[in-house]
Amino acid sequence: MNFATLDLNLLRVLDALFREGSTVKAGARLGLSQSAVSGALSRLRHALDDPLFVRHSNRLVATDYAETLRDGLRDELERIEILLSPPGTFDPATATGAFKIAASDFMAELLMPPLGDLLNKTAPSLRAQLIDLVPHDYINSLERYGADLALIPDTELPDWANREPLFRSPFSVIARAGHPGIGATDGDTMPMETFCALPHVLFSPEGKLSAMGDDALARVGRARHVAMTMPVFSGVCRVVSESDLIALIPDQLARKVAAGFGLQVFRPPMLIAPALIVGVWHKRADRTPMAAWMRQRVFDLLKPLDQA
Structure with a gap:
């Protein structure tokens, strides 16, 4: 691969494919058509000399080589975002992007309605997505499902994760x-x-x-x-x-x-x-501007639920 001629926009497409497992969903995440994502994937395969993804049922599954790129790629893209977004420059009114929240449907009742209203009024181009938790391993929702935040009962965390206590629920x-x-x-x-x-x-x-x-x-x-x-x-x-x-x-x-x-x-x-509900996220996203802003909005909405 000749890095000097590689279109770095292709790396954003690769990251979206890792997160979504679908050319359609990756396109929606990036604001691109399915054909544009498929074309980018084809160029990536040629540049990296690997299939990168194989189709399994209705989902794209990463090859062994692609898996070696997943975490490092995401880390580097987030470092670039931080580098290019000095503190104080994030503007929710004009920001675009998606924020995935892994939680039970408890949050469909208690979080998503007020969050939807808040985003509509203050950040109309940001998209919040409530997704399932990984069964038996809720923390793994951050990796396997590409969640930006998991809302779960308090538990022991791996050293790569951060937590924020939110509310106690009798x-x-x-x-x-x-x-x-x-x-x-x-x-x-x-x-x-x-x-x-x-x-x-x-x-x-x-x-x-x-x-x-x-x-x-x-x-x-x-x-x-x-x-x-x-x-x-x-x-x-x-x-x-x-x-x-x-x-x-x-x-x-x-x-x-x-x-x-x-x-x-x-x-x-x-x-x-009472169960203590906490917010958990990957440390690599601590200073990612959009993720940090969205996390704080979620925390602000959930902490008043506390019944300590």
């Missing part, structure tokens, strides 16, 4: 209004016998049959019957609203959706430590 029990098996009044503590006797629907993207609530029950010598698992909170709330199943979900979410789904909200009968 848990509430939800049941459909008029549930015949519940004698407690909305807002009261649900009796332990009722909580353990009724079937539960559990939020679990991985299909696990136990969670923090089960650990809390075990500490007082009790157990519940999990009759169903759902990979999204919206599904949990829908099932509860149309059946006699109950569920244990974050309190902020329960209060937000109760009226829309026709739910009653109760305090759980056992002590459950």
Whole structure:
């Protein structure tokens, strides 16, 4: 390869292909047509003498050689962005780009509506994308899914990641209004016998049959019957609203959706430590202007949810 004749714009295309795994999505990220991205990929293959990507189902998968370029390329592009964007020059009103947030659909209710309104008013050409977390390995969402920020329960982090504590979320029990098996009044503590006797629907993207609530029950010598698992909170709330199943979900979410789904909200009968939700991102993006601005907007919207 002759570096002196290489079009450096091709490296932005390569980075977008790594992030998106699709010529269509990479084009959308860069504001290019699919044919332009395909043409750039062809020139990259010729310049680097490697296929770079092979098609697997509907996704492009990087070759072994391309994988050796992924992290270093992203680091270098972000260093160039920092180099060319002195502090104070970032202007959200004219900035363009995309910011991927990996989180559960909890954030579809609590974060994305106010974030959408904020961006529409202050940064109309920036795009926020809410994507799934990598199952069983939430931190890996930053690498495998190309997320710019992961919103997850607090956990031990690798040395390449930074974190920002955002809010603590206690848990509430939800049941459909008029549930015949519940004698407690909305807002009261649900009796332990009722909580353990009724079937539960559990939020679990991985299909696990136990969670923090089960650990809390075990500490007082009790157990519940999990009759169903759902990979999204919206599904949990829908099932509860149309059946006699109950569920244990974050309190902020329960209060937000109760009226829309026709739910009653109760305090759980056992002590459950609130979950601390944190924002996690790669250290290499600490000073990337657009990413830093977007992270702070997300943090500003989520920290008022704290119920410490």
